[in-house]
Amino acid sequence: MIINSQIFEAHLKCATKCYLKSLGETGTGNAYAEWLQAQNETYRRDGVKRLTMEAEPDRCVTNPSELKNIKTATWRLAIDFVAQVQSLESMIHAVERVPPEGRGKPGQYIPVRYVFNNKASKSDKLLLAFDAVVLSKAVGRKVNFGKIVHGDKQAALRVKVNSFESAVQKIIDKIVKLISAGSSPDLMLNKHCAECEFQQQCRKKAIEKDELSLLARMTDKERKKFHDKGIFTITQLSYTFRPRRRPRRIKDKHEKYHHALKALAIREKKIHVVGTPELRIEGTPVYLDVEGLPDIGFYYLIGVRFKKNDEDCQYSLWADIEADEKKIWSEFLDLLATVENPVLICYGNYEKIFIKEMCERYAVPENESTLTNVIESPLNVLSIIYGQIYFPVFSNGLKEIAGYFGYTWTDASATGVQAIVWRQKWADGTGLVQKKNLIGYNTEDCEALQLVTEKLLEMQKNNIKKTDSDNTEVIDITNMKREHLYGFKRNTFFFPELDVINKAAYWDYQREKVYLKSNRQVKLAAMRKPYPTISLRLNKQVQAQPPLGCSKCKSTKISRYDSYQRTIVDLKFTSSGVKRWIVQYKCCRWECHNCGAFFSPPQQNCSKSRLGLGIIAYAVYHNIGLKLPLGNIAESLQKLFSLQVNTYQIKTMAAEYYAATYKRLLMKLRSGLMIHADETKIDLKNKAGFVWVFANMEEVAYVFSETREGSMLQDYLADFKGVLVSDFYAAYDGINCPQQKCLIHLLRDLNDELLKNPYDEEFKRLVKGFSTLVQPMIATVDRFGLKSHYLKKHIVCVHRFYRELFKMKLSSELALKCKKRFEKNRNGLFTFLEHDNVPWNNNNAEHAVKAFALLRHGIKGITSEKGLKDYLILLSISETCKYKGLDFLDFLRSGEKDIDVFAQKKIKRHIRTIL
Numbered sequence: 001m002i003i004n005s006q007i008f009e010a011h012l013k014c015a016t017k018c019y020l021k022s023l024g025e026t027g028t029g030n031a032y033a034e035w036l037q038a039q040n041e042t043y044r045r046d047g048v049k050r051l052t053m054e055a056e057p058d059r060c061v062t063n064p065s066e067l068k069n070i071k072t073a074t075w076r077l078a079i080d081f082v083a084q085v086q087s088l089e090s091m092i093h094a095v096e097r098v099p100p101e102g103r104g105k106p107g108q109y110i111p112v113r114y115v116f117n118n119k120a121s122k123s124d125k126l127l128l129a130f131d132a133v134v135l136s137k138a139v140g141r142k143v144n145f146g147k148i149v150h151g152d153k154q155a156a157l158r159v160k161v162n163s164f165e166s167a168v169q170k171i172i173d174k175i176v177k178l179i180s181a182g183s184s185p186d187l188m189l190n191k192h193c194a195e196c197e198f199q200q201q202c203r204k205k206a207i208e209k210d211e212l213s214l215l216a217r218m219t220d221k222e223r224k225k226f227h228d229k230g231i232f233t234i235t236q237l238s239y240t241f242r243p244r245r246r247p248r249r250i251k252d253k254h255e256k257y258h259h260a261l262k263a264l265a266i267r268e269k270k271i272h273v274v275g276t277p278e279l280r281i282e283g284t285p286v287y288l289d290v291e292g293l294p295d296i297g298f299y300y301l302i303g304v305r306f307k308k309n310d311e312d313c314q315y316s317l318w319a320d321i322e323a324d325e326k327k328i329w330s331e332f333l334d335l336l337a338t339v340e341n342p343v344l345i346c347y348g349n350y351e352k353i354f355i356k357e358m359c360e361r362y363a364v365p366e367n368e369s370t371l372t373n374v375i376e377s378p379l380n381v382l383s384i385i386y387g388q389i390y391f392p393v394f395s396n397g398l399k400e401i402a403g404y405f406g407y408t409w410t411d412a413s414a415t416g417v418q419a420i421v422w423r424q425k426w427a428d429g430t431g432l433v434q435k436k437n438l439i440g441y442n443t444e445d446c447e448a449l450q451l452v453t454e455k456l457l458e459m460q461k462n463n464i465k466k467t468d469s470d471n472t473e474v475i476d477i478t479n480m481k482r483e484h485l486y487g488f489k490r491n492t493f494f495f496p497e498l499d500v501i502n503k504a505a506y507w508d509y510q511r512e513k514v515y516l517k518s519n520r521q522v523k524l525a526a527m528r529k530p531y532p533t534i535s536l537r538l539n540k541q542v543q544a545q546p547p548l549g550c551s552k553c554k555s556t557k558i559s560r561y562d563s564y565q566r567t568i569v570d571l572k573f574t575s576s577g578v579k580r581w582i583v584q585y586k587c588c589r590w591e592c593h594n595c596g597a598f599f600s601p602p603q604q605n606c607s608k609s610r611l612g613l614g615i616i617a618y619a620v621y622h623n624i625g626l627k628l629p630l631g632n633i634a635e636s637l638q639k640l641f642s643l644q645v646n647t648y649q650i651k652t653m654a655a656e657y658y659a660a661t662y663k664r665l666l667m668k669l670r671s672g673l674m675i676h677a678d679e680t681k682i683d684l685k686n687k688a689g690f691v692w693v694f695a696n697m698e699e700v701a702y703v704f705s706e707t708r709e710g711s712m713l714q715d716y717l718a719d720f721k722g723v724l725v726s727d728f729y730a731a732y733d734g735i736n737c738p739q740q741k742c743l744i745h746l747l748r749d750l751n752d753e754l755l756k757n758p759y760d761e762e763f764k765r766l767v768k769g770f771s772t773l774v775q776p777m778i779a780t781v782d783r784f785g786l787k788s789h790y791l792k793k794h795i796v797c798v799h800r801f802y803r804e805l806f807k808m809k810l811s812s813e814l815a816l817k818c819k820k821r822f823e824k825n826r827n828g829l830f831t832f833l834e835h836d837n838v839p840w841n842n843n844n845a846e847h848a849v850k851a852f853a854l855l856r857h858g859i860k861g862i863t864s865e866k867g868l869k870d871y872l873i874l875l876s877i878s879e880t881c882k883y884k885g886l887d888f889l890d891f892l893r894s895g896e897k898d899i900d901v902f903a904q905k906k907i908k909r910h911i912r913t914i915l
Helices: 005-013 015-022 031-054 122-139 161-181 191-195 199-209 220-228 234-238 259-268 322-337 350-362 366-376 381-385 398-404 416-428 434-462 496-503 507-518 520-527 613-625 630-641 647-657 659-670 711-716 730-734 743-756 761-784 788-807 813-824 843-859 865-884 888-894 899-914
Strands: 060-062 077-085 088-098 108-115 145-150 155-160 271-273 284-293 298-308 311-318 342-346 474-476 540-543 558-573 578-592 674-683 688-695 700-705 723-726 739-741
Touching (some): 015 161, 031 088, 031 108, 031 191, 031 416, 077 122, 122 145, 122 155, 122 161, 191 199, 234 259, 259 271, 284 416, 284 434, 298 322, 298 350, 298 434, 342 350, 342 366, 342 434, 350 366, 381 434, 416 434, 558 613, 578 613, 613 630, 613 647, 613 865, 613 888, 630 647, 647 659, 647 865, 659 688, 659 700, 659 865, 674 843, 688 711, 688 843, 700 843, 700 865, 711 730, 743 761, 743 813, 761 813, 843 865, 888 899
Parallel strands (some): 108 145, 271 474, 284 342, 674 723, 723 739
Antiparallel strands (some): 077 088, 145 155, 284 298, 298 311, 558 578, 674 688, 688 700
């Protein structure tokens, strides 16, 4: 199989087109594709003719491929040069031969390609590079440069083709693999389909197969992700949509686009609405549609439509030549001035770009300055639809949406690219009726835009989307039932009789209504109480000692005013276990005869809570230390100790008690020499948020934030001057302090890309060089620890690595991306070489995140923001005790609030035990 220029060009547009071209198939035709091919051929012939006239007749040849020894040829210009080598063939428009500058030096060959468009695209450059590759192999000489002659002015673009050589070779390898496979590739519609001769047959197949590529907004990368998940059709994709609550923190942000919801709308043939799209038109709507030639930036037709005296008025402003563009712009402004309080309405950004360019070229006349605000703020209807209103059509194009509402165009084949053909034929004088077709097409676009706008206003006015019945055409997704794939849920039955039968099979129903009537044991079990009430026996009574004097004036003239009792429910820890411990305190209030004050002695246990320190320590340790749910802890206290307590209240009390401890941890972290930072997401009852982790070698603190924005970091780390160890999240870059990026994150990312792209040699060489650089550093750390005295020697290697990196000439997209990442993070990758005790990874913070993740599993979605903050206070203390090598339960039982003081007491107690 010969790979020629046509097959190579086809693969640049679409793999399916390349495969069909290789089989010699012809499509059903496309007017734009045929016209473009004819224009390119005419442009090539004219260009070659001019080039031939300028060359010396005896030095110009046509198709010199038959010459026996092309290296010794004397020609300077070759026309229609057919270069062929092995399985590659290219018909080069022209080849310029530059003779050698001296003896022993090779001559140069410069391929020339003619392109009709005024702007040379990347595909044109790749085609020229393909010509250069084939030519280079044919003549046995390296071809470094080529030339593209393009546009109305025959501009010559000099292209360094050797920089595209690797890209061309990759494309050739893909074509060889595609053709040798012997089967058609996966069908994927793309933007090129509008100008492809195989458009109709490919679209027909795509509709039959229900291909994902029918969804116009879906990129190749997104499609591949769905394929990896086993989703290949629109119908399959539609079943993956799950309505989600929109967090309040992003309430004002534009809704992102959901491909699954678009698929659901197509499957159910109903409009689906996200959020509350608002279309506000305060004035007279003026519908605008513009036709132009993007290649030269010339606008030749302005369509304007508005109502006047309850009648639709349509105006079509036509420009024969580019010099008339200013005239139709002035006519448009004059027409706009006749409308009372006009509001410009367009569909897409093309008209907005038109207005911006017209204002830059011709400005707004001074007498029309009142229209400045009108023309500078047109209303884009597509921006209202995008991401918020999902119509049951494959794209958000005006033609498809207006077609859904029943509008039809006179010429069904009329499109934007077809309009370009009509205009060029009219300009050439070969199509006299084309002007009428263009004006009609433009008028119908304005009518369609008016229809779509009025339908949207009708939807908004009638507020149809509030209902979610089967008969409505518009569905608000907030009214859709949120289903959980793996949760327990009741089945929905088609017939009510089936539902009645199903309910009779539930465990509770049968225990309480069926088995109860026929089984005596079940009846007795239902009568038994799970936890019988028992009276709590006192273990100890404590009589408060009388005070020596008044607590205010210190007078000894005092007398007992009244007495009261308080019973404290507690747990007592012994060397062999835990037991219930009930203590009754008999307390008195005293009256001072000197100052008249009433007071209680400070040594009395007069706490308002009836819970002791031991039971609080037990509940907090099981909840935070062992990650048990509070409900299970309450049940264990009831079962084991016959104590009915509110464990949620215990958690709140403990958080208030240790609030000062938590603040002290935050202050110590900020004033330290190093902080590890990381963040993770948490779902609360009515919103989502983020939990940030700040840690060093001994302390850990968790902080809640409603968003992931860097403002919280700026507030917390404003005065921090140590080294910040973090991942590559951009918010950390805003902190003004030395930073160390986690190399483990980087290495894992690089390894993942290597596994996905095992044949990218440039990327492999780059990653290999980086791993060779880092490995000796890790060996030094393992031998001497994190000491800059031993690590500084590697700084020279870092500088050498970056010098070599700067010199590398890379063409692989992945390698270029990796190089850019290395250069961007240069100041943060090797900070640990210059500081003592700064690790090269973010392990401390990640370990703390894992601890929170275990706790989050039990509280996710069922706790409030206040409840979460209480959890974070206690978890911070628990993890800090772990980092310091202290027992969390012992700290809770001690009643101490300062962890460092508690640690010192433990050391002194240990020393006394040894002595």
